[in-house]
Amino acid sequence: MKPFNTYQTRPIRFLGLEKYGDWTIKVYSISSKNEYADGRFIASAKANIPLWLKTVAITQLPSYHIATLIIHEGREACFAIISCWVDENMLQLFAYLASPTNPEEYQLVSDKGIVSCVWEMAVLWFERNAWVKYVLQQPDHPDALIHYLQQHLNEDV
Template identity: 35%
Template sequence: MEKFTKRAVKYLGLTEFGDWKFKLYSMKYNELRVTPEIEKTIKAILPDWIKENSQTNDFPNYKIGTVIIHEAMDSILVVVNWWVYENVIQNHVYCSEYEHSDKFEDISSKGLRFCVWEMNILWHERNLWVEHVLKKSDNPDWDSYLNHSYKLEYAD
């Protein structure tokens, strides 16, 4: 088992397609590893992933979510979450090897969800959802939710 260390985090901005809006984050095991095309690849694949998976239940869907591109030790993980049914996150996880960073497999059915570092971002997003949407259920402040992001440079 490897000793716990911080992981670099960066907010990459809002990515939109159709009616969907996702906050996009990157997380790196090794800050020196450079994979310049990965963000572009994920933005291109994301609409297909959402089309495939957003109709799996009948819950109200807000078409708002979070994507974490985690360049982990030995693979690239993409954690895709979106808000449904008022206070629930629908979650899918995709994985790719570094040698084939344009080919991702949906590994959600294998039971993997998110790691301890990704939970920092998700906890932050949860708190924003409570503050800007659930506490203002009569008139949710979608813009405030979407305009706030995880600001720390490292997840610890």
């Protein structure tokens, strides 16, 4: 068995909201090397958003056209995890991987059972709590989705 590495905090940084058609995506960066993931990985992941959003239709569940994209530059490669809320309270998630030698080409890995790591799960937990607080606990509030989109995580985890 491979020995464990000592846990090190990593910066989770909110990069902003991206609009693609009628979708709004909350974009985050995580890096094991710097304050932000390498710009090549970020640019490539953002360029793939329209293609990745098409996979949401697989489940045929109602979507709210709100997603979260986590771009995580790890020690050996970069993960891009895109998730969106469907059918009120479920998170639909797809994970992709790009190598440092080919940062423009992300390959789907969630079909192999890979979902997220401990740092990415911090973002997902934050987003879960914000969704519950601002949307599910106030479903009739006319600005519920706007309030949710105004919440973001910026800390070392």
